[in-house]
Amino acid sequence: MRILLAGDTHGNIGHVRRVLDAAAGEGIERVFQLGDFGYWEHEPNGVRFLDEAHRSARARGVTLYFLDGNHDKSGLIHERYGDRPDEEGFLSVRGRIRYAPRGHTWEWDGVRFLAFGGARSVDKDWRLQEEARRHQKAARKENYRLAAGRPAEHVADHAGTLWFPEEEATDEDAERVIAAAGRVDILLTHDKPRATSPGTDRKDLDICHPNQDRVQRIVDALGPELAAHGHLHHRYTELLSGPNGDTVVEGLAADPSVSWDVPGYRVADSWLGLGIGDD
Ligand SMILES: [Fe+2]
Ligand SMILES: [Fe+2]
Incomplete structure (x- = not known):
């Protein structure tokens, strides 16, 4: 199985279609978006974005999964769709749009995933x-x-x-996830693990560090082989060696509307095809 990871899309429907095209072009049926998706269903524009993203995904035979970034009103997802988990535990926001709650774990092709959204704005x-x-x-x-x-x-x-008060994870969230997750092969987050040094990082601020520390604690405790995140709007790859093994960290770039001043920005750096499982 192959999946396509995608960085921040910020409600940019043109970019979402570009990402979906990239997936469909490779025959990939699952896109996983790493937060700041553009879940703004409290606004008419946000409703339109979700409807159009759903139609675009359906037209390409793709299902679009996302976790919560700091700019997604995830409390409203739980309010509206919390009682509608699909068979894998994702919340069905639209037929082709599924939300992975903070701490959700699932398995695709024998590979265990953990989603842990949130970041400090x-x-x-x-x-x-x-x-x-x-x-x-x-x-x-x-x-x-x-x-x-x-x-x-x-x-x-x-x-x-x-601004959404649920934007940042809590220490309790991180502890609960570490205690409950079991084996995790791939960790998907919005925020970066604290220990990486991406070079370009406008979020290397004291106020941002506690949430990055939470992601780092999860990486250290669970030792996933891969950890992918968005939020920095900057593409980089780094290997972290932790107490439970090595983790390759992939930071993905964002949609072009917020990336005009990101050094070396290329739109194709905002997604990453990933082979998982046996093939
Ligand atoms: Fe973002
Ligand atoms: Fe963000």
């Missing part, structure tokens, strides 16, 4: 301020309406529209 403060600014603006508009004698309308508070 470097622009968290800006996002919270912007939510507050939008709320204040809506409240001012409502005051104008009321002053003009118009009936009262609901004022949206905008909390949870730009």
